Amino acid sequence: MIKIVEVGPRDGLQNEKSVLSTEDKLKFISLLAETGLKTIEITSFVKPEAIPQMSDAVELFKQVTAKFAKTGINFPCLVPNLKGYETAKSLGVKEIALFSATSDSFTKKNVNATVDETFEKMSEVASLALKDNIRVRGYISTAFGCPYEGRMDVKKLLNVTERFFKLGAYEISVGDTIGVAVPTQVKDYIKELKKNFPVEKLAMHFHDTRGMALVNIKTSLEEGITTFDSSAGGLGGCPYAKGATGNVATEDVWYLMQSLGLETGIDIQKLAEASKFILEKVNKPTESKFLRAYLSTGKV
Numbered sequence: 001m002i003k004i005v006e007v008g009p010r011d012g013l014q015n016e017k018s019v020l021s022t023e024d025k026l027k028f029i030s031l032l033a034e035t036g037l038k039t040i041e042i043t044s045f046v047k048p049e050a051i052p053q054m055s056d057a058v059e060l061f062k063q064v065t066a067k068f069a070k071t072g073i074n075f076p077c078l079v080p081n082l083k084g085y086e087t088a089k090s091l092g093v094k095e096i097a098l099f100s101a102t103s104d105s106f107t108k109k110n111v112n113a114t115v116d117e118t119f120e121k122m123s124e125v126a127s128l129a130l131k132d133n134i135r136v137r138g139y140i141s142t143a144f145g146c147p148y149e150g151r152m153d154v155k156k157l158l159n160v161t162e163r164f165f166k167l168g169a170y171e172i173s174v175g176d177t178i179g180v181a182v183p184t185q186v187k188d189y190i191k192e193l194k195k196n197f198p199v200e201k202l203a204m205h206f207h208d209t210r211g212m213a214l215v216n217i218k219t220s221l222e223e224g225i226t227t228f229d230s231s232a233g234g235l236g237g238c239p240y241a242k243g244a245t246g247n248v249a250t251e252d253v254w255y256l257m258q259s260l261g262l263e264t265g266i267d268i269q270k271l272a273e274a275s276k277f278i279l280e281k282v283n284k285p286t287e288s289k290f291l292r293a294y295l296s297t298g299k300v
């Protein structure tokens with residue numbers, strides 16, 4: 001069984017300039033909840049000034065959990081700081097995502113802190129979360145390459161991964177934020193990670209900027225990775241990484257997995273409906289080649 005972490009409502013929409021209504025987001029998440037996806041990252045408890053798209057995080061989380069509390073679907077939320085953590089806790093969030101990167105230049109531009117400083121901040125949040133029985137997932141940006149520093153040394157990735165495990169993260173998502181990774185690099189870096197950490201606790205987060213996402217996912221599968229982040233319709237990008245297209249599309253990941261006989265639990269027709277809905281709202285064509293074909297032919 002392959003675990004797909006759907007990040008469209010958070011990672012995807014975060015990069016959309018036009019702010020959607022809470023109603024539209026709820027509809028999108030509701031459609032996603034019908035697809036069989038078991039983990040849907042829905043929002044981020046950031047300052048509204050920082051990311052206006054996420055300014056309805058509290059209301060959205062309340063509405064989603066009121067509607068889907070009994071389904072067993074996991075709705076993690078991103079938490080950038082202690083204040084965000086306190087909000088998440090007060091709402092009964094069961095899983096939070098914390099984030100850092102392998103590159104100081106990237107974290108400085110992104111959150112005005114060095115990598116070390118992000119871990120100082122996160123350690124307090126993570127220890128509270130563990131005490132409060134809230135699961136912690138770690139995101140590592142620029143694992144393979146950085147828009148400012150170029151190719152990143154695998155030693156930096158190993159170091160940041162270790163720090164996240166020390167914080168108590170149950171799963172770590174290794175992100176190719178700007179979509180520069182290629183299979184040889186992916187293979188080498190996962191091999192190094194596996195020497196030090198349990199592969200079942202690692203997830204891969206690819207962007208399809210240079211068309212390498214699926215081949216990188218196939219390579220990751222061959223190295224034993226079974227958890228992948230993706231976004232419906234390929235929504236997203238990165239505000240700090242010019243030209244970075246969205247996350248790999250969940251539809252494309254589905255198509256690859258089913259071709260390999262690997263189960264994702266996703267109903268592709270329902271997923272396509274969810275993507276079609278949100279792409280119309282953000283007024284964008286899909287980045288997913290599979291979805292484009294599927295929507296125009298109605299066939300897999």
Ligand code: MG
Pocket residue numbers: 011177205207236237246247
């Ligand atoms: Mg992403």
